Amino acid sequence: MFKKEALKLTQxxxxxxxxxxxxxxxxxxxxxxxxxxxxxxxYTPKSKEDKMKALVVCGPFGAVKEQASGLYAQTMAERGFVTMAFDPSFTGESGGNARDVYSLDINTEDFQAAIDFISQLNFVDKEKIGIIGICGWGCIALNAAANDPRIKATAAITMYDMPRVGAWGYFDEGSADARYETKKTIAALRTKEYLSDTLEKAGGCLEYPAPDDVPDFVKQYSAYYKTKRGYHPRSVNSNAGWVLQSTTGWMNNAILTHPEDLRNAVLIVHGEKAHSRYMGEDTFKKLQGDNKELLIVENATHTDLYDGGEHHYIPFDKINAFFNQYLVDEKK
Structure with missing residues (x-):
């Protein structure tokens, strides 16, 4: 067993x-x-019982547990689940150095380690554990579920395929040449920063209101991360952004290398008007089995599914029904 680092946690x-x-x-x-x-x-229901169903939640990519993942966790706890929202490695209140970097491998392990922890709680049924991944953590959740049969059901909400965006850009409008130029830039930066005390950041979301000439989804990010609605002082996206050296981390990776290994239930939820919808729909096509479902939420954008937006778009009733359907005794 690894020794825990003494973290400074806000109470x-x-x-x-x-x-x-x-x-x-x-x-x-x-x-x-x-x-x-x-x-x-x-988060635990006040009417706590023995051997309860449990959910682990993370995301969006660049957020912290005080934002969307915590909202999902608390809401699902109100519906009778033991839930846990965590900060990924290197971010928020979690440990790891350097800060504000990411790794598909390490972040996939973060989900599995969360399963290790929650399965040991004496009031949790370790055979009835699911996960929720939001935005970029939707793809990481699917990766974890393909690795770990203990994860009986997975909901990927407004998901990004992060390696796809990293390699090809938004809407696959990038190129191999553009990718190579980025790698050259990052390689030079690594050489420069090797002996440096600081690492250059990519920059978080644009200040609100974002300029008129940027895409709508960029404006939506600013309206969430840079306003009272979603700003948090520990959030990567609300502040200086990711370390630039991390950029190449997605470029030669892929999620669901063996989609046939993801045998347990999956629910992919996307907004009808989400710029990221194509990623969820294409990922859904890779999944196998009759226990997979795609739900498109009418009129919702990508960030509407972070906190519900003005019209309470998050389909909590459907998410609740999905986990209650699949987090059951396998013998029944």
């Missing part, structure tokens, strides 16, 4: 959503198999 309620009176909340930590200590918020 006051500093979420972007109101605290529920229907659930109990506590800060917890656990260690992944790379030896990184992760911080999480554990």
């Amino acid at each position: 006051e309620w500093d979420k972007t959503f109101d605290k529920s009176d229907l659930v109990d909340h506590e800060k917890v930590t656990f260690v992944n198999h790379f030896g990184i200590t992760l911080a999480a918020d554990l």
